[in-house]
Amino acid sequence: MKLFGYDFIAEYIICSLAGVILLLFIFDIIQFVKISGLKKRIERLTEGSKGSLEDKIAEKFAQITEIKEVQNKNSKDIEMIFRRLKATYQKAAIYRYDSMADMGGQLSSVIVMLDERDNGFLINSVHSTTAGTYTYVKKITDGLADVELAEEEAAAIAEAIGNKKTR
Incomplete structure (x- = not known):
């Protein structure tokens, strides 16, 4: 048109x-x-690197895998350390006292060593000017001794466990 x-x-x-x-x-x-x-x-x-972008990505994935392996090893090591710590002595107390009323200087003492579950031992060293010095060792299981305790020994155990009693 x-x-x-x-x-x-x-x-x-x-x-x-x-x-x-x-x-x-x-x-x-x-x-x-x-x-x-x-x-x-x-x-x-990709600045400052040789290779392709795929190579860089593969390198980063390899680093991530390596970091995960190290993290797993560290976790296992920490678990092992915690297991070992349960068996070590973690609680301690030293309690000094006078074994004889007429003596001064608090020459007698009780030493308590306990693990996490309150198992361990105590050493009681009783000093006397007339009879000499005697040392006793007592086994502690779950915070309790296998034999009868003196007042000072019970106070030392309570202090080590954390139930501090006044002297």
């Missing part, structure tokens, strides 16, 4: 195609800018 001597449909198609080409050209420029930005980001990510 001709309008004013021109083929109207052909011009309309040509103008439409020119518009589409212009839009595609604009989109091409936008994509070029985005790709340039991505290239810069990748260069910064």
Whole structure:
């Protein structure tokens, strides 16, 4: 169809195609800018390293695996240390006293050593000017002695356990 001597449909198609080409050209420029930005980001990510991005990722995964192995070993070591600590003497007390009413200086003493479960021993050293010094060792199980305790020994055990009694 001709309008004013021109083929109207052909011009309309040509103008439409020119518009589409212009839009595609604009989109091409936008994509070029985005790709340039991505290239810069990748260069910064791999900066100072030799090898591909895949090599860097594989290296990081290997480091993560190594860290997990070290963490597992540390956890096992800590568990072993806690098991060993339960059997060590963790509570102690020294209780000094006068064994004879006429003596001064508190030369007699009780030493208590207990583990986490209040098992251990006590050593009682009784000093006397007339009879000499005697030392007694008594076994402690669950905070209780296997034989009868003197008042000072019971006070020393209570102090080691944490139930501090006044002297």
